[in-house]
Amino acid sequence: MEIVVCVKPVPEAETRLRVASDGTTFDPEGVKFVLAGYDESAVEQALLLKEATPGSRVHVVSAGPSPRTEEVLRASIALGCDQATFVELPASSSTDPVTIARALASAIAKAPHDLVLCGKQAGDDEAGLVAAALGELLGVPDFGYVVDLRWDPASSHLKFQRSSEAGQEIWEAPLPCVIGLQQAWNDPRTAKLPMILKSRKAPIAKVAPGGAPSPPPASRPERFELPPPRLGAKLIEFKTPQEAAEKLVKILREEAKVFP
């Protein structure tokens, strides 16, 4: 099975966000970028499928600006991916998820791909658009919010669950298709030192966004805002648990109005 996994560099979770000087996005200066959490699950799933399915290969693809994009590709190789492709995009068009999807699709379409795995969203823009846009661009079905994915060789179908508002949906799908994975349910592995050292010298194919020149970003960031700092909780004073309960319910009904 030819497995493609798409990854994205995002600021690490503990990053102290600042607004960039032009006010349209966050300031990347001094920010440490890491493999997005949901994408770690996608890489793990790709490696699990490869290990369970003889003759499989994992091709990791990322589209974005240098050097952070190459760094997450190297991190993916260190985890066990076989091949890496870097689609270079300027930072300005890397804020538009559909532009990213088009760049990824141009690289994926040129290579063998039975199954395309992505995180269901990235922890920075939280758009969650790439998997489904890839499905449309590649002309195949897509499924988001997926957990518990496995390949059934007898039926040549993927079997998986996806979490939706209705509950856990149980699906069977032929290949090819695109899967957006829920985060962390598969306990992603960490890279071992020899693999990290090896990944530093691994070749990364660098390609320009292919096909027709990409259309300009159809959505453009204009303003990035940090919320006013939360003032901290208003603490409820009480002498008995009953008093605490009565005061809280009164506040929730009359002041916060979140309660019928």
Place this chain on the structure above:
Amino acid sequence: MTSGALVVGEVHDGHLSSASREAIGVARGVLAPSDPVVGFVAGAAGPTAAAEFAQLGVGRVLHAADPRLDAAPVGAVAHAVATAARAAGVSLVVAGGTTFGRDLVARLAVRWDAAVATGVIELTRDGGTLRARRSVFGGRASETRRLEGERAAVAVRPHAFPAPADGPVPLALEPVPTDDLPAVLVAPLRREIRPPDGGTGPSLTDAAIIVSGGRGVRGPNEFRIVEELAASLGAAVGASRAVTDAGWRPTSFQVGQTGKAVSPQLYIALGISGAIQHLVGMVSSRVIVAINTDATAPIFKVADYGIVGDLFEIVPALTAEVRRVRGL
């Protein structure tokens, strides 16, 4: 961008979902009074949902009746939505920002050549320019994006907008052809839907109220105290990573960076200290209440209301008080 909007009706439990109802109000908010709002429904539940559209003042509803759409992946439905949007001549599609709606607008970005935004918490129009504000970085920041071009498709965050009031109009149901639906998009099969793990309560990502428990709940049996409060409120049950890592509850309960991101109207955190890992998944909730013995716990920095005390004393009293005021 003034030629009307198509609102995609999603059906939950046989009825038009609350997220779809909210989407009607969002569409109206950016249209001129003379611009039409048109509904879209699919599959066997379509006619019932269409009648509910009409109850909310949306009389013209396009129906893709193709039975293949009842258990098809979102790509097949998106195909029909793009057909309907062209037939209706609209320049805007609005969907609820559910697991379905987000994938739907991503598909429309390509299939219908639209600018898209998901998780929208504010949609405005200034002349011909649409702007969408959305929460990013787990609610730690927001961004406003300009949606350029002739067409836009947005998925609006559930619970972020009020549902429109009733204003019944006559229903005119129109068929949407699906003869050109590619076979590949309907090849996958949905075998079944199992209700959420939490039993009969709402699912985490859809709930207006969430009650979550953390390490301070002490164990799997004690966790029932969290579930009893949730049941009294009609709330979904969540958990911190400490709880799911310890196996007290399944990972599907987990709220946080490595679990589900939620933004209910009310989030009640019981015995949760407030590690950044958890906070990024719930900090955009409208009102946050924390109950914890440790007054210095970081959760009190993001909470709106706090009770410093023993949750094993406070929570049963709170459950009893909620049941009392709700007449349960």
